[in-house]
Amino acid sequence: MAIANPLMNPRLVEGLKTIVFDNDGVLIDSYEANMVYYGTIREKLGMPPMNDAERYFVHSRTHDEAVRHIVPEDRLEEAFAIGSTMNQADLAPYFKRSDGIREFLWWLRAAGFNLAVNTSRGESMGLILKLTDLEGFFHPIVTSCVVSKPKPHPEGLHRIMRTHGVRPDEVAYIGDSIVDQRAARAAGVRFWAYRDPALESDLFIEDFWDIRAAMQRCYKGCAPAF
Template sequence: MAIANSLMNPRLVEGLKTIVFDNDGVLIDSYEANMVYYGTIRSELGLGPMTEAEKYYVHTRTHEEAVRHIVPADRLEQAFAIGRTMNQADLAPYFKRSDGIREFLWWLRAAGFQLAVNTSRGESMNLVLKLTDLEGFFHPVITSCVVSKPKPHPEGLYRIMEAHGVRPDEVAYIGDSVVDQRAAQAAGVRFWAYRDPALDAEVHVEDFWSIRAAMQRCYKGCAPAF
């Protein structure tokens, strides 16, 4: 295990061609938005607040998995109907771009890296990227809507590697949950944990300024000034 900083062993970041990002909790801080969304569904159904374990679950899983986990089986149809009436744009005030992420993405692109997203989020992903001014950085953007098996299955990472023409050892996946960890392990790619020291990761990233500094020792790039 290593902590990402300018003194980290550069061999840990050498040989990379593709950087893949999880969305919720990595590219953006969407925790509050998810709590509002799923909390509203439970409230509309007359159910009590979510437990801490339920909050963690809904923040890391697909929409369908999350709803099925926090709503009784006989209320699922109602729950999904409530979800369909909620406008994701109304949650915009609760979406916050992670500090330093846009600057890190600019630097990665300037340094020649290919960038992609592998997320459990579904149809709302394009809107989230637009709301947080992160459109145009990633290809492909793999959501739960375009895979037959969502994370932790490695299908999404396999599709990214095929699209980029890279080997598993040339890919780093930055995630913040055990679901991301398992997906990376199943695909054989490097796993970098974002702000969770309990995860089993090759590199632990506390912030995007630090991982950028670590990578600059191996890769040359010139990000635009902000």
Template structure:
């Protein structure tokens, strides 16, 4: 197990061309926003609040999977109607950009790395990037709307590798859930776990400041201004 820090073995970071990010829990802290969204659906349906297991599930799965997990079949139609009436813009106060992420992205971009997103979030993804001032960093942004099989299926990561013409060993995927871990394992890319030591990962990241410092040491001379 390797923990990202400036003194870590640089061989664990060498050979990268592309860095892929999960969104919820990695690029942004959207936990409170998601809890309010799904909590509103349950409240309007007269259902009890989510338990811990349900909260973990909805935070890492697609919208469709999440709603079907917490709502009984006979109420699904109404649940989706309620959800469609909740504006993501209204949840903006509870979207928080992860500390140090923009600085890390700026360094990676200046150093010449390809940056992409592979997320379970759907059509709201572009709005979330806009609200958190993270537009323009990523290509492609693969959401659950763009694939036939969402995570943990590796389809999204395969699409990103084809787009940039890179091999699995040239890609690191930064995620925070077992869904991300399984997607990385299925695609063969390196998995870097963000703030979850319980995941099986090549590198564990406690902060984006520490992984940036480690990358700067490994890739000396690239984007020195950052």
């Protein structure tokens, strides 16, 4: 596994045309928001707090999968009803844009890259991009609401590649979970792990300032500087 930094081999980012981002844990730090949301559902059901494994699961899966994982089957209807009454805007103080991401996106767009999102999040995605000032950078934005099979199935990445007219070897997917890793491998695209060195990735990114500096050595304007 290579590590993104200004001194890395520039060939590691050669030939890319599309950069795809996961949302939770990559574009934004939504961990605290998710813990408040799913924790509130459990609390209102009179259930104990989630354990570490449950916290990890709900942070990387779709809303439907998360609720079904942490709530008994006979209480699902009640749990979904509780969730539907919670206003995502009320969670705004808990959403934090990842450090350096907006600057990285501005540079990528100026350098001619296609940008897209492939996320397990559903209908709240538009609001979150608005709250974190990340609107207008991505097309398409593939959420769990628009695919028949969510991650780790590669359907979302296949949809993005068709939209952009690119091959798998021309795509890098930046994610932070095993779900993202499996989706990237299933689609045949490069997987760049963000903040989790334990994942099996082609490139490890500690922060977006590092990957931006590394890519600036290789791409100038709309043409790669190889």
